[in-house]
Amino acid sequence: MPRKVCIRCQRPASVCLCKYITRSQAPMNLVILQHPSEQKKAIGTAKILDLCIDNSIHIVGECFSNHQEFEQILQQPCVVLFPSDDAVSVNTFQLNYLQDSDLQSWNLIVIDGTWRKAKKIWYLNPQLHSLPSIVLSQCEPSTYRIRKVPNHAYLSTVEAVVVALRELANDQTLLESPLTVFNAMIDQQIQIMGDETYQNNYQK
Template structure:
């Protein structure tokens, strides 16, 4: 027998995160392209990011036929939020010479799956890349990061918005994420968590 799920946050109703999810306005538009393997993931942080941001959209797939329309939005300049040799560090709008806000395209999946999204969508791979000049440590305490500076999708979005739209702060988006992680730790038991996940 399956547990009843909240249709909005996709969590079991007894663990619904909706009361913790804010509804924030942002000048920046966020487009998350989610690999299908992430949709039912217990820690679907991309979903939390999009639920908490009014100016955002989540699309699920591997190849996106309508990608041109999604990334060419009048009044915005589009970029891929993804590290790479050519990636330019994001700077606050207050010091930016270009008056247009960013449309940040964020691939969601493991590094391998995110790279596959780029490979299957040449328009995506052709976008200019932006990255975080300084990466704050991840709060994702349940799995070891594949590399230093690796963040969950939600954390990457929050840190990018905090840089771009300073002094506005988007940390409220992290509240359901923190609750989700605490719930997972409680479910596995503190002793098990400390034995397997503490460094």
């Protein structure tokens, strides 16, 4: 008998995240370009952004050159969160682009995938290269405790987006809900695997 799945968060009913979700408006539109391999990951974090942010658009694929919705988005002011060769700090972007512009009129484009797959999306979509790109300033270590990364500076998609939007809006109190949901999901996964497995696999 198939286990019950929550219609809203698409998680098994026993680990439903809906009680942690509070929807809100981000200070600018969010556009998530997600690699197809990330779409069905049980602990993927882009879905959390969809659940918590009203003005979020989620597009799955690798090449978006013929994607009508994305092409329309590119007609509006856009900035990409990606460490390209020409990427600048958020502060530099604000000085160069936002002096006479309303942040709400901009789209923040984020690539969701492993670093290798994110780079593939970047290179397959040269239309992104003409847009300003930003990198985050030094931030707190990731709390993604069930993911092995080279160092703690590697953030999950949900963490990176919240940090970026807070920096862009100059408001560190924004968007608590995505992080609350994210940490609840991590706690659930640790509980499911058991403390011994967690300690052996992720605390060494």
